[in-house]
Amino acid sequence: MACADLPAVRNKGIGQRYGLPALAGWLLRACLAGLILAWAVPATASEAGIASVSPVVREGELYVDANIELDLTSELHTAVSRGIPLHFSLDVEIVRRRWWWFDQVVAQKRRTWRVMYNALTRQWRVATGELSLPESSLEDALSRIRSVRGWAVADLDALDHDVTYTGRIRLRLDTSRLARPFQIDALNSSAWSLATPWTDFSFSISKDDFQH
Secondary structure, eight states, rough: GGGSSOOOOOOOHHHHHOOHHHHHHHHHHHHHHHHHHHHHSOOOOEEEEEEEEEEEEEETTEEEEHHHHHHEEEEHHHHHHTTTTTEEEEEEEEEOTTTTTTOOEEEEEEEEEEEEEETTTTEEEEEETTEEEESSSSHHHHHHEEEEEEEEEEEEGGOOOTTOOEEEEEEEEEGGSSSSSHHHHHHOOGGOOBBBBOOOEOOOEEEGGGOO
């Protein structure tokens, strides 16, 4: 029960029976209980996580394949269905650990998708870079983000063979690309906070990979 919902106390018999201090204490406890219940009920949470990530060497480049678990909150679902574009950014970083000096960052890449709905044509689209593809539903559009294949993140010229590299990857909703009013909403509501934790992975490249 929120404080604003408490009815005005008009029955003087309550105050006379329990005393005004006791009544005030009861009202205060009711308000606090209402606030605690409000805090205890979480907003509809989105679920996002990196299910798997696989570095692959092919044709002189290092590629990343990733499977991502991604579900939108009801607020995000409503927003994008009303024509508000959502931008999702996938970040990856490749590092070479060096015990004698600072770690060397050998690659940093970002891929951004723009998911949008056109109410006039009733068509979904998902765009990345200069490529924009039509999709029949929001789920089909999100599937483009959930399954990443053949993402080139580094040239082999920047890497050495038989060295263990550490990588990390994450996906997040880029709220900085929202229209200003929605940026304010994103700051004030956890329903707009969607991001996976950084997921670590490690790999090494054999000498034979450099010869293909």
